[in-house]
Amino acid sequence: MMAEPTEIQSILGLDVSRDTVTLCDGRRHTVTVANEADALRAALLPYQGTATLAVCEATGGYEDILLGVLLELAIPAHRADPAKVKAYIASFGKRAKNDPIDARWLSRYGRDRATTLPRWQPADPTQQKLELLVARRLDLVAMRVQEQNRLKAPRSRLIADNIRDHLAELERHIEALNAEIDTLVGESRDLALRAQQLRSVPGVGPVLAPLLLAVIPELGTLNRRQVASLAGVAPHPKDSGKANWHRSTTGGRRQIRPALFIAALAACRGDNPLAVAYKALLKAAKPKRVALTAIMRKIITIANARVRDAVRHQNEIGKINA
Template identity: 35%
Template sequence: MTNDSVGVDISKDKLDVHRLSDGAFVQFPNSKTGFQKLRCWIGSALPARVVYEPTGAYHGAFEAALADHLPLVKVNPKHARRFAESKGQLAKTDRADARALAQMGTAHELEPDAPVAKDRPVLRELQAARAALIKDKVRLQNQLDRQQQRLTQKLTRGRLQQVVADLLELDHAIRAQLETCPNRKRALRLIQSIKGIGAVTATTILIEMPEIGHLRKKAVASLAGVAPITRQSGRWRGQSFIQGGRKPLRDALYLPAIVATQYNPDLKAQYKRMKAAGKPSKVAITAIMRKLLILANTLVKEDREWVLVKEDREWVEIRAVENILNCPV
């Protein structure tokens, strides 16, 4: 492996590729044939990194075909654009973007990403289909509330029943796909042991954050977009806020956080302390969301289950249970 960087700008029909060491630029089709030609062009002397941006549906096949063969590095498009602008590159073309990606990889000494699961595209597709059905369900429910005629109500109820049936089928398919991997099956059980997190939220966490169990606390919160961002300059002190991150994951944590403030003794106490200190409800809920995700990451990392047992008429939290088979039900 050489200390070189290759930038790949991915579009619907083609791959624009720039190699930093010699400035070579080539184009390949965004297809299986193109992926094979890219591997042949790179050769046996692999670069230190192949940098690219996620481009919706167009980069999935690229990832799946080359993750086991090339040191891929996926970067945030916003970060890549800001890097290009910091170098004075105002023009935005596929060729210029490929060159900027290669330069960014070397400038920041980016490390290759850990290989993703082979079935990740399958899980993402199933999850996207589920999200679309949830929107359909909400739309149909709202439509039913406004309708007055029996016929239109009947038709809407029929479509609503079909959507609910499809959701159940998708939930079973997602769960079954996740449980094909023993590690993920174990992680699902550990995450669901947290009071407030159910099956749907646990599966969403594993799909949207496959790195869980291998991250630091700050990294977990940052990836989900629930880490407060401090704003200070001189004597000025701005209000902290959350920004960026993986929105589907953040959305999935909102309702479990509300449930946890009522039924999880530890998080309920934390929520009350924050409210008593004058924190707004949204700030306190965000803190609970962050706590839930960090706790899930810790349990998966340490292979421990979170349970509550009744002892001396008080609920006592137990976070470290080495042998879950011996835990009281």
């Protein structure tokens, strides 16, 4: 694979849809090609070896073929957050939207932020499979909750048997996914090490550990503020002039916070340092909600530190053995 040029000279905006990809190299001219490897390879070949950065949006998987071709041609790429691109366009007061316009905006977005945009790297196949399995499990658990609520509804008597059959089927699928997730983690030395460290944190059980591995793969490489922010438990200031409002915990990756809340409840009921810290916060007249949020933050920061130390130790042993 060729090294990325030290200085990016042109930005290639690529608007991806299910069937097509529209390219814009910074000028007004755009071209649309089929979202297929051969067509994309032919369109992108002229940019191979040039100081070009390709920018596309995350589209739920439709961009995978494009990113694979860019990797093959050694063209550095950035997969942008659609919300950030949308906010960037809105900052100019523009509303018009179609594929060529979006491609031009992506090119401009990349041009303005080229030095700060992280370069896309292909995901590890095991990590990618874990993310898909965990995401599917979350979907099925949400369906189970919906069906359980329907079963409790006063008018559900006529369809109760159908709902129970569906619940039983969902339970079977969830158990099968749990087994597949456990097998996948156990077969990977790195994931097994991380999972072991996560399970050593009070409140972190067999459901939260793989969820953290899947949703926050950066765990162990972040500082305590970064990991708390990703988990949605970092207090953000909301001050203006002389007004000082209560700091609230917002943002983060939405799947983590509900699971951390359950973990905090479990930890606070046990016999461990987190339970002691929770009682100390209540004794200091902190509201239960605030105290639980503090414990959630402690859980994720402790988990991050333990994974970091374990990976570091493993790497040191690997160097010694080499």
